[in-house]
Amino acid sequence: MRGSRVAIWLYAGMIGVPILLFVFLVLNFVSAPYSAIGMRASLALAAMGMIALGAVGMDEVFLHRREGAFGEVPKQLVLPAVMRENTKHIPGKGRIITVRIKRFNSTTKNFETETYRAKADELQTVLGALLDIKAYSDPTLSMRYSCRMGICGSCGMEVNGKPVLACETNLLSSLDTNGEIEVQPMHGHPLLKDLVTDFDSFFEKHKSVGANLYRKDEKEQYEAKRIYKQTSGQTEKFLPYSFCIMCGLCLDACPVVNSNPNFVGPQALSQVYRYNADSRDQGAANRLVGIDSIDGVWGCEFAGSCSKVCPKGVDPASAIQLLKGDAMKGFFEKGDVDEE
Amino acid sequence: MDILDYDMVVIGTGIAGMTAVLHANMAYPGKLSIAMISKTHAMRSHSVSAEGGISGVLYPEKKKDSFELHAYDTIKGSDYLADQDAVQVLVKGAPDAIKFLDHIGVPWSRDDRGDIVQRPFGGMSIPRTAFAADKTGFFMMRSLYDEILKYGNTEIFHEHFVVSLIQSKGRVVGVVAIDLATREAKVMTGKSVIIATGGASRIFRFSTNSYSNTGDGTALAYRSGFPLKDMEFVQFHPTALIPSGILITEASRGEGGYLINAKGERFMARYAKGKMELAPRDIISRSIITEIKSGRGIGKEKYGYEHVLLDLRHLDPEIIHRKLPMVREITTKMLNIDPSKEPIPVRPAAHFTMGGIDSDIDGHVVDSNGRAIAGLWAIGECASVSVHGANRLGSNSLSQCSVWGKIVGRESAKRAVDMKAEAPHREGVMEQSDISMKEIDRLLSAKNGDDPYAIRDELFDTMDSCFYVYRNMPGMRNGLKVLYRLRERYKKIALKDKGAVFNTNLRDALEIGNMLDIALVIGECAIRRKESRGAHVVEEHPKRDDRHWLKHTIAYRSGNGMDFSYKPVTITKWQPEERKY
Known part of the structure; x- marks a missing residue:
């Protein structure tokens, strides 16, 4: 422990501070016509930060000498917030809100918290504010988004620590006690840049469980000469589980995925149940074999956080418990689609 | 730079693109290598936002429906600009598409007997729109995506942005794409190339479309010299939520919703007495704007836009719960309005591009002489076959994407399998990809220049004010002037x-370039068509003029300018008549 703290301070003092200084300088010269006062103030601030951090760092070095331990370099360390002001006119109406964004720097592999200002009326969403920041303050900010109506699943992120879709999260009703907003990328997924996470392994897990409607007679299935009979009651059985938009928020919330990356996770398992519960499907037994393991259904510790955060009301936790039951008692195939 | 060789390259992963990939795989299982490219994650394309349903004659006897009737409704809805032979292909293929989607898992809304329910939609003479609650497009997308995962020969390129088409000896042999995650350029060659990149309605600020709908594929085709057809026809959906433009499905009127003005009148009685709220979209959008212009709209004080109201208060809450859950979800989350208690503020928003890449009845892209280009197809909203003519009927778009997705998926696969392997000339390919990468480098290296987002803002304002529901000559002239100025400024942007x-700053800049190209084509086509037909209404020429204008506009790039020609409309059995509802 001691060793890793030493490393943190060393790195903060010796590498972080010059970077900080550099960032300030670049900001002042490139991003906008800053005033001379702002320039001097940020230089002074950077210098003070360097002295303070350097002092602490040296102290840690002495501690390290006394204790003789030098731990591993931590992968991600959080630098102090960089204050970045809007310099351009922000269109729209409403009050000015401070938005802190914990950005993942793809080069340094560190988080950098930056502070922006956005305008918000009572209808402003978190995504709306982020798009304004990108267009009017800082075009280097990256996040995923597309439909802005809660159906494409692009904009999962954490707003004041809560996993949400940014597009359907009202900004003013999400303020913290200081009247501010903090946005950060999801956990449970590798990071790419700023708020953007890597979905490759998430998609791979979804693919691995065979989440598609299986018919023994594929020729008949594809020829599709008639409509399968399925009553509205039978549809209701799987419909709630079919609303999954693959946003990845359940993985962000899942304590198991965050400690065992091999756990296939609530999204994929909920989709196993979605197809298993569909009266048209004939592939349930096979899918159950695939997930009857500690990285499958038995990895779930029923924390239930996946169901709490799902923005579409899918209940992966219940799906997983139902699958556990099916895995234990065996499963009778369905697939009768000719009942009148 | 990597060169990756495939049998087929499909750009765009909406319903059309994924249907094509799936049918190609089904026709030749294990025999084809396919690259499926999306600038978003593949399952997140804009098709997920399609809500109300898909049209098709499913139960002809029980419903007393027929192909003839579906075709007639579609052609009348198109204001007689649709090619009637293509419409017949559409209506015949639609029921098979719905059955196929049933077989791969779409949770169609059903009755207690197990049959698929169909609901009324605008301009359709009987209920023939199948649906899965009000998330039909989303469910179709998920089923298609899940089914495609079965096929190991299909490589999915998530978040790759195609910057150019590679041509060799008069055919299209591949694409250059940039991997957003790394900015690495990849050349993908294909014996068959399909463009399925969707519409361009995001060139308007007030739009129902996803942010991704910037007409990239249409602009690619245009820049490569392929003609675009009927681009002046942009559909404005009558009921978009303000201020965001989020779509409130036409199904809300199909299920019985009313449109009311500030006085509480069901004003559609003035404009379409027979069909009321279920008249086609062009007519309802005009009616709403006329009400607003006549002072019977609701002011912009609260939401920033003048608007009318969509009233669902009289509907059984159970209907909203079962058939329109997304309407309630959206209005609650966005405006804190419960549709059972309060009417919903709406206004027409840009929704659908009826025009697109000129393609023939088999989905082939054609050149300016009408000849099919070997190896290149266009399907879905980016293509203009044309089945929608001057105005699309609601729920015909999902059928169009499914029907031509299947036709082209199979045809292009057949071509790829039959074709003797003849890899395109490596040097020629590299030369062309180097040219497009230089352009990217130029964007990245510019130090000082115009702000692309400022240009986009001005583009939005221009389109919203000069090319909206009602157009007039001075407005369009001014609009075009601004658009040309913006294009000059765009040449000097800096990132x-x-x-x-x-790097989404780079992606945005590429999109804005595409948007400007498309906006200019729309503007130039619109100012030339001196009549009012379907979604294109010019105040100076308020009547449809079949004598001079019963023809398709063709626009194509020629040097640094634009050239135009016109093409006759195919009429098989339905002669143009006055359009009354």
């Missing part, structure tokens, strides 16, 4: 983000 990883 702030020079990074390689997930």
